Amino acid sequence: xxxxxGLLSHALGRLLGLPxxxxxxxxxxxxxxxxxxxxxxxxxxxEKPNTLEELEVVTESCVEVHEIGEDEYLVIxxxxxxxxxxxxxxxxxxxLRIKLQRCLPFKHKLEIYISEGAHTTEEDINKQxxxxxxxxxxxENPNLREIVEQCVTEPD
Amino acid sequence: xxxxxxxxxxxxxxxxxxCWFLAWDPSGTLLASxxxxxxxxxxxxxxxxxxxxxxxxxxxxxTIRKVAWSPCGSYLASASxxxxxxIWKKSQDEFECVTTLEGHENEVKSVSWAPSGSLLxxxxxxxxxxxxEVDEEDEYECVSVLNAHTQDVKHVVWHPNQELLASASYDxxxxxxxxxxxxxxxxxTLEGHExxxxxxxxxxxxxxxASCSDDKTVRIWHQYKPGNEQGEVCSSADPSWKCICTxxxxxxxxxxxxxxxHLTGALATACGDDAIRVFxxxxxxxxxxxxxxxxxxxxxxxxxxxxxxxxxxKEPGLxASCSDDxxxxxxxxxxxxxxxxxxxxxxxxxxxxxxxxxLLPFLQTTTKEASG
Numbered sequence: 429x430x431x432x433x434g435l436l437s438h439a440l441g442r443l444l445g446l447p448x449x450x451x452x453x454x455x456x457x458x459x460x461x462x463x464x465x466x467x468x469x470x471x472x473x474x475e476k477p478n479t480l481e482e483l484e485v486v487t488e489s490c491v492e493v494h495e496i497g498e499d500e501y502l503v504i505x506x507x508x509x510x511x512x513x514x515x516x517x518x519x520x521x522x523x524l525r526i527k528l529q530r531c532l533p534f535k536h537k538l539e540i541y542i543s544e545g546a547h548t549t550e551e552d553i554n555k556q557x558x559x560x561x562x563x564x565x566x567x568e569n570p571n572l573r574e575i576v577e578q579c580v581t582e583p584d
Numbered sequence: 585x586x587x588x589x590x591x592x593x594x595x596x597x598x599x600x601x602x603c604w605f606l607a608w609d610p611s612g613t614l615l616a617s618x619x620x621x622x623x624x625x626x627x628x629x630x631x632x633x634x635x636x637x638x639x640x641x642x643x644x645x646x647t648i649r650k651v652a653w654s655p656c657g658s659y660l661a662s663a664s665x666x667x668x669x670x671i672w673k674k675s676q677d678e679f680e681c682v683t684t685l686e687g688h689e690n691e692v693k694s695v696s697w698a699p700s701g702s703l704l705x706x707x708x709x710x711x712x713x714x715x716x717e718v719d720e721e722d723e724y725e726c727v728s729v730l731n732a733h734t735q736d737v738k739h740v741v742w743h744p745n746q747e748l749l750a751s752a753s754y755d756x757x758x759x760x761x762x763x764x765x766x767x768x769x770x771x772x773t774l775e776g777h778e779x780x781x782x783x784x785x786x787x788x789x790x791x792x793x794a795s796c797s798d799d800k801t802v803r804i805w806h807q808y809k810p811g812n813e814q815g816e817v818c819s820s821a822d823p824s825w826k827c828i829c830t831x832x833x834x835x836x837x838x839x840x841x842x843x844x845x846h847l848t849g850a851l852a853t854a855c856g857d858d859a860i861r862v863f864x865x866x867x868x869x870x871x872x873x874x875x876x877x878x879x880x881x882x883x884x885x886x887x888x889x890x891x892x893x894x895x896x897x898k899e900p901g902l903x904a905s906c907s908d909d910x911x912x913x914x915x916x917x918x919x920x921x922x923x924x925x926x927x928x929x930x931x932x933x934x935x936x937x938x939x940x941x942x943l944l945p946f947l948q949t950t951t952k953e954a955s956g
Contacts, residue, residue, distance in 0.1 A: 496836075497883075535887075537837065537856070559754070559780065559798075560889070560908075561649075562736070564602075564620065565665045565691045565709070568646045 452495050460493040460501055460534065467531045472579045473510070474519045483510050485520060490543065500535045503528070506543040514549060517542055519575065521557030522566060527580040588880035589860065589903075592914040595634055597625055603906035605650045605892045610657045612898030617912055618648035624662055624672075626679070627912075634914065643670040643681050650694045650739075655701045663692040669706050671724070683724055687714060698742040698749075705749050707737035713751050713761065715768050728768035732759050739783045744790045744846070752781035758795050758805070760825065771822045774805055776830075782839065788846035793825070796839035796853060802863075804829040804874065814872055829874050834861060837889075843903075845895040850917065851876065852903055854890035859883045860905055862917055879920055886911055 465488050469481035480486045485507050492504040505524055509517040521540050528538055540557050542550040556562055566572050597603045598619035607616045614637070615627040624640040646665035653660055660672040660679065669685040669692050689710035696705050704716040704724070715728040736754035743750070749761040749768075758774040758781055779798035786793050793805045808816035809823045818824045837856035844851050851863040862880035869875040886907030896902035903915040 555754075555780070561693070561738070562709075564647060568665055 457493045457495060457501070460503075461491045462488070463534075464491045464493065464503055464505070464528065464532065467527060468505070468524055470582060471520075471523050471527055474516060474523070474575055474579055476510070480507070480520070485509060486524075496537065500537075502539070503532075503536050504539045504541070506541045508543045514553065517553050518556055519572075519579075521553065522563060522572070523576050523579045525557065525563055526567065526576055530580075588918055588920050589862065589882045589885075590916040590918070591882075592902075592916055593634055594911055594913045595627075596910055597627070597906060597912035598623070598910045601910050602888075602908040603891065603910050603912055604647065606894045606904050606906050606912060607651045607653055607660075608894055608896050608904070609653045610655060610897060612896045612902075615894075615904055615912075616651045616653065616660055617906060618651045618662060619906075619910065620647045622646060622648060622664075624648055624651055624660070626677075637677055638679055640672060640679050640681075643672070643684075644668065646691075649692070652695045652697055654697045655699055659697075661695045661697065661704060663695040663706060665691040667692060667708070669695050669704075671722075673722070682722055685716060685724055685726075687726060687729075688712070693737060694739045694741075696740045696742050696749075698747060699745060700747070703742070703747065705740045705742065705751075707740045707751055709736040711735060711737060711753075713737055713740055713749070713759075715749070715761075730761055730768055730770060732761070732770035732773075733757070736780075738780065741784045741786065744786050744788065746790060748790075750784050750786070750793060752784050752795060754780045756781060756797075756799075758784060758793070762822075772825050774803075774825050774827070776803055776827050777801070780838075783841045785842050785844040785851075787844050787849065792828075792844075794842045794844055794851060796842040798838045800832065800835045800837065800839060802831040802835075802839060802842055802851070802853060803827050804831075804876070806872070828872060829876060831863060831876055834863075834878055840889065841892045843893045843895050845900070846897065847895070847900040848919075850879070850895070850919075852893040852895065852917075854893045854905060856889045857883075858886050858888060858890060858907070860885040860890055860893060860903075860915070862903075864919065880917060882915070885913065885915075 468486050471480045473483055490506045494502045496502045524540050541554050597617045598621045601619050601621035603619045605618050618624045622644050625636050626638040627634050628637045644664040644666050648662050648664045650663045658674050662670045667688050667690055670681050671683040672679040673682045688708040691709045692706050694707050702718055707713045711733050713730040714726055716724050717727045718724050733753040734755045737751050739752040741750050751759050756777050759770050760772040761768050762771050777797040777799050781795050781797045784795050791807050796802045805825045806828045807823045807825055810818040835855045839853050839855050841854035853861045860882045863876040864879045866875045866877050886909050888908035890905055890907050892906050894904045901917040903917050906912045
């Protein structure tokens with residue numbers, strides 16, 4: 429049903445030439461979500477020699493994509509850190525943001541959250557990892573930058 | 585409404601980086617930009633184009649977050665993530681770093697000069713606001729370290745004609761400070777925003793303060809002095825500030841900057857949805873409970889978040905903006921015809937029809953329409 433209404437709104441959009449109508453529909457959003465997941469699943473955990481996928485820090489269903497304009501999408505990721513350690517959760521949030529900033533080819537706005545109930549200070553962490561000024565400053569810290577680079581760089 | 589903001593020029597001010605902030609000098613002829621590439625660029629107009637007159641690249645080791653001109657126009661201060669603030673002195677077209685202010689424990693987020701020119705304020709992620717005094721020999725001395733905020737302080741700005749300082753913070757509040765018996769104290773805390781307050785702007789009179797936030801609203805605050813005729817309670821000798829208007833539902837994402845034009849009263853916002861918006865107070869509204877109407881909306885003003893909007897201090901309607909995409913843009917804002925300034929019939933668009941006669945000698949006449 430969702431697919432049909434998606435096609436319908438797509439057709440209507442083209443017919444009426446209205447840019448505002450969602451031309452992609454849910455199918456497109458699903459595609460984009462998979463594209464996002466493909467990029468984040470290979471990020472390595474800062475402490476363990478495993479990927480975020482292997483540790484189930486991220487899963488396919490943790491990525492949500494919404495079309496917010498012409499060829500522009502809102503990407504929402506909810507991740508589950510393995511341990512309730514504040515700085516580790518912030519670090520993972522940072523890695524997610526940096527990798528997507530570098531690798532995601534389509535125009536997007538990104539929101540990253542700790543999945544509900546996964547942490548005692550989740551509001552504090554969520555606020556920090558979504559503050560782009562804090563993220564930018566963190567990435568200018570050489571030690572932090574080094575750790576992030578190691579986590580996001582694809583092995584040869 | 586899209587026609588009220590006309591693009592005049594778009595310039596890659598800090599290519600391959602983000603442009604964080606812009607500041608017009610007091611004469612309105614120079615624009616300073618700063619960014620993630622650790623440089624400051626000074627821009628001036630040559631004919632119809634904006635050209636880079638100077639690059640100040642050797643002052644900081646990290647991102648330069650904000651720049652501010654002194655009221656006399658001879659100095660420029662730069663606030664950096666490297667925890668320092670540089671003071672640059674201008675001689676002809678050259679700039680030289682004459683002092684570096686140290687002391688903050690981590691990133692300096694903002695710097696602002698008081699209208700007297702002898703005071704400077706800085707703020708930082710270390711949660712503090714510092715007040716500095718500068719003497720005739722260009723010697724800077726920190727006279728106060730204010731620890732009123734409980735989190736990262738994002739912005740500081742001085743009142744346009746009083747020695748009153750305002751700060752905006754990640755702790756969701758705005759705080760005001762003044763000097764009381766040789767000591768600087770926090771004299772008011774403005775609560776109401778539900779998330780980080782990113783920026784502040786006083787109106788020309790200083791009676792009102794606009795704040796913008798990650799909560800996607802702009803709030804307008806009004807100063808009520810003790811003994812005010814509106815009957816607003818002041819618990820001490822300090823004026824109290826009350827939120828008289830909240831602009832909500834206009835911005836879908838974080839609002840990073842707000843700028844209040846001192847010539848026209850127009851309010852511009854820089855938003856994380858890549859758009860620029862302009863609001864004007866509806867003149868028939870109650871001044872104690874004003875309504876602001878959206879008079880311009882430019883979606884995709886930039887290809888990424890807009891970080892800063894700045895009104896030219898001398899040319900009404902000239903607005904500069906900058907973005908995460910590294911670009912800087914210049915816009916001409918014209919109040920839409922359907923909203924006359926006063927109760928009388930609006931007669932055309934001429935500058936002379938809308939601005940107080942006393943201002944006219946100071947306004948540049950617009951030359952030919954820029955294609956854009």
